[in-house]
Amino acid sequence: MENPFKFGTIVEEEFFTDRVYEVAYIEQFVKSANHLILISPRRFGKSSVVAKAMKQSSRKHITINLQQVTSVSDLSAKLLKEFFKLHPMERVRHLITHFRVIPTISTNPLTGSMDVSFQPGVDGTMLIEDVLTLIENAHSEQDRIIVVLDEFQEIIDLAPKFDKQLRSIMQNQKHINYILLGSQESMMTDIFENKKSPFYHFGEMMRLGKLPRDDFHQYLSQRLAGCYPESHAEISDIILNYTDCHPYYSQQLAANVWQIGILQPGTTDPVQKAIDHIVTTHSLDYERLWMNIKRTNKWILQRLASNKPLQTGEHRTSTIYSALKRLQKDGYVIYSDRYELEDPFFKEWIIATNN
Numbered sequence: 586m587e588n589p590f591k592f593g594t595i596v597e598e599e600f601f602t603d604r605v606y607e608v609a610y611i612e613q614f615v616k617s618a619n620h621l622i623l624i625s626p627r628r629f630g631k632s633s634v635v636a637k638a639m640k641q642s643s644r645k646h647i648t649i650n651l652q653q654v655t656s657v658s659d660l661s662a663k664l665l666k667e668f669f670k671l672h673p674m675e676r677v678r679h680l681i682t683h684f685r686v687i688p689t690i691s692t693n694p695l696t697g698s699m700d701v702s703f704q705p706g707v708d709g710t711m712l713i714e715d716v717l718t719l720i721e722n723a724h725s726e727q728d729r730i731i732v733v734l735d736e737f738q739e740i741i742d743l744a745p746k747f748d749k750q751l752r753s754i755m756q757n758q759k760h761i762n763y764i765l766l767g768s769q770e771s772m773m774t775d776i777f778e779n780k781k782s783p784f785y786h787f788g789e790m791m792r793l794g795k796l797p798r799d800d801f802h803q804y805l806s807q808r809l810a811g812c813y814p815e816s817h818a819e820i821s822d823i824i825l826n827y828t829d830c831h832p833y834y835s836q837q838l839a840a841n842v843w844q845i846g847i848l849q850p851g852t853t854d855p856v857q858k859a860i861d862h863i864v865t866t867h868s869l870d871y872e873r874l875w876m877n878i879k880r881t882n883k884w885i886l887q888r889l890a891s892n893k894p895l896q897t898g899e900h901r902t903s904t905i906y907s908a909l910k911r912l913q914k915d916g917y918v919i920y921s922d923r924y925e926l927e928d929p930f931f932k933e934w935i936i937a938t939n940n
Contacts, residue, residue, distance in 0.1 A: 586847065589808040590840035592833050604634050607793060611638035611764070615731055620763040620788030622737075622777050626919040626927065627768040628833035631793050632735055635764055639731060645671050646731035647720070651739035657709025657747060661716045662688065664732075666701040668720055671730075677723055684715045710750045717754050717761075724760040737765040738772040748776070752783035763788065769914055794921060795830040805839050812846025813855075823856045828929050837863065863930050864937070871934045878917075881908050886917065889926050890935040 611634065614621055625631045632650075639646045647667040654660045665688060674681075674690065681687065689702045703712055724730045740748050755763065765788070767773035776784050805821040813820055820842060828835040841859035845852050852858055864871075878886070881900060885908050888895050895905050912918040919927045926932040 586811075588840050588843055590836045590843060592836035592840060604630065604637070604796070607634050607791075608638045608641065610791070611635060612642045614789065615642060615644065615762045615764070618726075618729070618759065618762070620765070621791060622773065622788050623764065623766045623791045623793060624770055624773045625768065625793035626770070626921075627916055628831070628927075629793050629795070630832045631766050631768075634793065635733055635766065639733070642731075644731050645724075645728075646733060647671070648733040648735065650735040651743070652736045654739065654743065657713055657744050658703050658705075658707060660743070661709065661712035662701045662703055664713075664716050664720070666699060668716070668723075669699055669701070672723055677719070680719050680722055684719075685711055686715070709744060710747075713751065714754050717758065721758045721760050726759065729760050729762055731762045731764060733764045733766065735766045736768060738767045738769045738776065741772065741776070749783045752787070755787075768916075770920070771910060771913065796832055796835075798825060798830050801825060801830055801832075801835065805835070809839065809843060809846070812843055812850070820856060827856065827860065829925070831927075831929065834929050860930065860933060864933050867930060868934060871931055874931075875935075875938075879908075882912055882917075885909065885912065886926065886935055887939055889918065889924060890932045890939075 611621065611623075615638070623631050623635065636648070639648075647664060649660065649663050649667065651660070654663060668677075669690075686703060686707050689704070691700050692698070693700070720730060720732065740751060755761075767776075776782050777787055777790060779785060802818075802821050802825060805824060806817045809817040809820055821839075824835060824838050824842065828838055838856070838859055841862060842855050845855045845858055849855075849858075875883070881904065884900070885895060885905065896902065900908075909918060909924055913920060913924075916927055917931075918924055926935075
């Protein structure tokens with residue numbers, strides 16, 4: 586029997602949880618000529634939400650995760666490779682002749698997969714301008730394409746002044762809808778809300794929060810009923826209380842609880858057993874993380890893990906605020922209505938090892 590819970594990858598079809606309004610909003614929004622900026626902490630499901638909206642819209646789209654990009658030249662090559670998946674090269678060959686630097690295109694004869702690259706040392710700005718111009722010219726007002734750039738805040742570190750160069754290219758395009766996703770809220774806000782930023786008010790801002798508890802509870806309960814016919818509702822409550830409705834960790838914990846229900850049906854407390862298993866499995870990773878965290882940051886993580894106040898007089902307010910921002914940037918801490926640890930299992934490990 587297949588585990589009905591999925592985490593760690595793009596979630597689709599029967600594994601997708603709720604987000605009905607968000608998917609419908611994005612699907613409707615991209616019918617306009619405007620651009621969308623979607624912000625949420627990591628693992629809240631923004632990539633899955635956009636992927637589902639793109640599928641339902643039936644629009645042509647290209648998706649690139651900027652965390653997997655190493656340079657502007659690499660970004661150009663990845664965009665062009667995805668473009669060729671939508672448009673056979675024979676049909677757009679005449680557009681490539683306008684490139685100032687012709688890319689190297691190779692095909693694997695066994696798999697049929699295509700690879701695209703540019704010679705090293707070429708000006709990345711020139712390459713990205715040629716590629717985005719190609720994508721623009723291959724479409725029309727009636728056939729606009731959607732370009733999704735995930736973890737968009739990474740452009741800041743990709744190359745000096747690349748944000749200004751990219752914005753100057755994008756501002757004159759009429760046949761591309763951009764959806765720009767980001768998990769670093771402070772950086773994304775600075776990119777799109779700071780008047781000095783080239784991307785100031787580039788598009789509509791949308792924030793993705795945690796899943797509504799009632800909808801998420803129903804989703805978990807229906808899928809746990811096969812293993813726990815009498816206690817599925819109660820177990821779903823315990824899971825959501827523990828994860829605070831975090832999409833990724835709720836799915837992860839539910840998947841482990843389901844596995845216990847299948848393999849060890851007589852387990853008295855399957856949720857706690859699942860928590861113990863996850864924490865034990867990742868304990869070495871947590872220890873390595875902990876060893877590289879600065880002393881003040883460790884203190885803050887310990888206080889957050891134990892739900893203790895940060896304003897104790899032990900550290901200045903400015904020090905605490907700066908540390909929280911660093912921890913947020915590094916993905917250890919998220920902020921919804923309060924600062925909290927992103928990973929509830931790391932929180933469990935911190936409590937267990939610091940008592």
